[in-house]
Amino acid sequence: MNVPHELEVIFTKEEIRREVKRLAQEISRDYQGRHPLLLGILKGSFVFMGDLIRFLEIPVEIDFVRLSSYGSARVTSGQGKVVQGLGSKVKGRDVLVIEDIVDTGLTVSFFMDYLRKRRPSSLKLCAMFDKPSRRKVPVPIDYLGFTLPDRFVVGYGLDYNEQFRHLPDLCVVEDCSEYRHTRLEGKKMNLEERIRDIPDFPKKGIVFRDITPLLQDAEAFKYAIDLMTEKYQGKGVEVVVAVEARGFIIGAPLAYKLGAAFVPVRKAGKLPAELVSAEYALEYGVDSVEMHADAHRPGQKILLVDDLLATGGTMQATIQLVEKLGGEIVGIAFLIELTELNGRRKLKDYEVLSLIQY
Numbered sequence: 001m002n003v004p005h006e007l008e009v010i011f012t013k014e015e016i017r018r019e020v021k022r023l024a025q026e027i028s029r030d031y032q033g034r035h036p037l038l039l040g041i042l043k044g045s046f047v048f049m050g051d052l053i054r055f056l057e058i059p060v061e062i063d064f065v066r067l068s069s070y071g072s073a074r075v076t077s078g079q080g081k082v083v084q085g086l087g088s089k090v091k092g093r094d095v096l097v098i099e100d101i102v103d104t105g106l107t108v109s110f111f112m113d114y115l116r117k118r119r120p121s122s123l124k125l126c127a128m129f130d131k132p133s134r135r136k137v138p139v140p141i142d143y144l145g146f147t148l149p150d151r152f153v154v155g156y157g158l159d160y161n162e163q164f165r166h167l168p169d170l171c172v173v174e175d176c177s178e179y180r181h182t183r184l185e186g187k188k189m190n191l192e193e194r195i196r197d198i199p200d201f202p203k204k205g206i207v208f209r210d211i212t213p214l215l216q217d218a219e220a221f222k223y224a225i226d227l228m229t230e231k232y233q234g235k236g237v238e239v240v241v242a243v244e245a246r247g248f249i250i251g252a253p254l255a256y257k258l259g260a261a262f263v264p265v266r267k268a269g270k271l272p273a274e275l276v277s278a279e280y281a282l283e284y285g286v287d288s289v290e291m292h293a294d295a296h297r298p299g300q301k302i303l304l305v306d307d308l309l310a311t312g313g314t315m316q317a318t319i320q321l322v323e324k325l326g327g328e329i330v331g332i333a334f335l336i337e338l339t340e341l342n343g344r345r346k347l348k349d350y351e352v353l354s355l356i357q358y
Helices: 013-030 045-055 106-116 212-216 218-232 246-258 313-324 343-347
Strands: 007-011 037-042 061-068 075-077 081-084 094-102 122-130 143-147 170-173 182-184 187-189 196-199 206-210 239-243 261-267 275-281 286-292 301-309 328-337 352-357
Touching (some): 037 106, 045 122, 106 122, 218 328, 313 343
Parallel strands (some): 094 122
Antiparallel strands (some): 075 206
16 A cells, blocks of 8 residues: 655554564463453554454453543543443453553543543553653553654554544654644744643643743744745635634734734624624533624635634634625634544535644
């Protein structure tokens, strides 16, 4: 299978196969005479789980759970939640959790704690890949394949926006500007390093993605705005429409760089003149956003901007505002995207750019 040109292979399918076989031998030895329950964390672990069980020399039961590490539209949850619960009994069982990659450790740490409360006889973790440099909480790994540097990897079940899971090799993304590591005029900067995680804010169990360190770094802030400018130069953007409140921080300098007008979208009751409004769903109830009725003319080319894409509800409502006034949307840009919330699904009819993905 040919690897796309923008990807660099760091572990071949043969190397991965040998490591999976080694892990299976260790597990078979340690669980000899027992019947463990293997719990795979979707989606990434399904490839690893499928290969692993074919090498095992002991009987096992398998099950899958799907987890989300995100608690609300603009924050990520350190505790996480089980989206698709267990179909198997855990109490009194030997449980082995199968994970594709341990990164910050927040999600898998939550899940291990979740399982401990259900009193298994034993509980261990097997991970194919580990990025210890990214760790936010300690996570003991009982069976480990490869340790990785802090580079953005895809393949062997790992994806970018549901792409590349099918690749048999593990690959690093280097040259595509839509990925976590990006290039601009020969420069390379990891913007994610400038995002600060604030635990237990705005409430306990929530990890807040704070963009202020990036804004305080003049070079990084300029780099982020330049990346967005490079993406949309030549597309005839006439108006940048940005969403309250952090979207204004990104949208205003981007409008300046593009030579475009700037329009704010605000929460209800903040704008003084004639308005158009649109509602979007919250977990409990609805909220709304508003824009001045004379914000742009019919047929003008509009770029929508916000700091973060989560569920996509706020941006979907903003799209309604712009299209009510006859605007032509040429793109939607975000600084950060929480990919597991799949907000792109609500924006599938539009070209979406995000510079940092979690």
